[in-house]
Amino acid sequence: MASVEFERLVAQLRSDVGEPYFAADGYILYCGDSLPLLRRLHQAGVTARLCLTSPPYNIGKEYEKPRPLPEYLQWCSEWMGAIHNIATPDGALWLNLGYVSVPGKAKAVPLPYMLWDRSPFFFNQEIVWTYGAGVSTKQTFCPRNEKWLYYVKDERNYVFNLDLVRDPNVKYPNQKKNGKLRCNPLGKNPSDVWSIPKVTTGRNRSSRERTPHPAQFPLAVVDRIVKVSSEPGDVVIDPFSGSGSAGIAAVGNARVFLGVEISERYCALAVERFRQYQRERAAGSAQTSLL
Structure with a gap:
């Protein structure tokens, strides 16, 4: 199913949007500015069941030019609106x-507090992603979490495959009430707090999946999101694809990935990372769960 959708989508994109930077094996990547490209996708009638992304935070990373805060928030409103235009009626945005x-x-205001209502999507839930490693501080508590905003296009109709992401780590898996198991045999609901390690750097402590990209989220996070908010064969889009984590999670779960990245350097990095994933999978060393 995914291969058929991939071939159909690539043909449509080449005809109506332009030649991708890379397109092979379910993975499509454009090199360019995401907002105008999202608008072209909408004009071409392209749709996606899931958008999963992490935009620049406006803090001066090497891949961004900081803007005045009101301008940055307006820009976010515009690209989120563009995503809404291409989302399927039962689609979702994870931000x-x-x-x-x-x-x-303020020293550090969570951007979700400023952006949660600046899109046409329905805000479904906040997910707190907590991790063990991070910045060390002496005059504040060490920051050890980021937020995911979970939006849906229709609050009554959206994909939510809970059984695919249940946590098997149940303290009393055989506990019963009135003769019936209290907990689902597949595991418990992971809750709205996800404890997943960051992609670490440094000598003797760098994560195996570490790339040169300075803002990389772990495959364990995006793998869960892809599974819960999309189906096999669906299009998953990331308009700020960076190191390509969402792409590997999408293709690894039999979805079709459509990414946009403004930096040609990071496009090349993401493609090489995807090729490496393919080589490992072909050799049998890439685990089914990607992790």
Whole structure:
């Protein structure tokens, strides 16, 4: 199913949008500015069941040019609106955001507090992603979490495959009430707090999946999101694809990935990472869960 959808989508994109930077084996990547490309996708009638992304945080990373905060928030409103236009009626947007300083007012305001209502999507839930490693501080508590905003296009009709992402780590799996198991045999609901390690750097502590990209989220996070909010054969889009984690999770779960990345350097990095994943999978060393 995914291969058929991939071939159909690539043909449509080449005809109506333009030649991708890369397109093979369920993985499509464009190199360019995401907002105009999202608008072209909408004009071409392209749709996606899931958008999974983490945009620049406006904090001066090497891949972004900081904007005045009101301008940044307006830009986010525009690209989120463009995503809404191409989302299927039962589609979802998962948005990862960090923190931003407000001169004279705040050291680190969670961007979700500023952006949660700036899109046409229905805000379904906040997910707190907590991790063990991070920045060390002496005058504040060490930050050890980021937020995911979980939006849906229709609050009454959206994909939510809970059984595919249940946590098997149940304290009393055989506990019964009135003769019936209290817990689902597949495991418990993972809840809205996800404890998943970050992709770490540094000598003797760098994660196996580490790439040169400075803002990379782990495959364990995006694998869960892809499974819960899409079906095999669906199109999954990431308009700020960076190191390509969403792409590997999508293709690894038999979805079709459509990514956009403004940096040609990171496009090349993402393609090589995908090729490496393919080589490992062909050799039998890439685990089914990607992790």
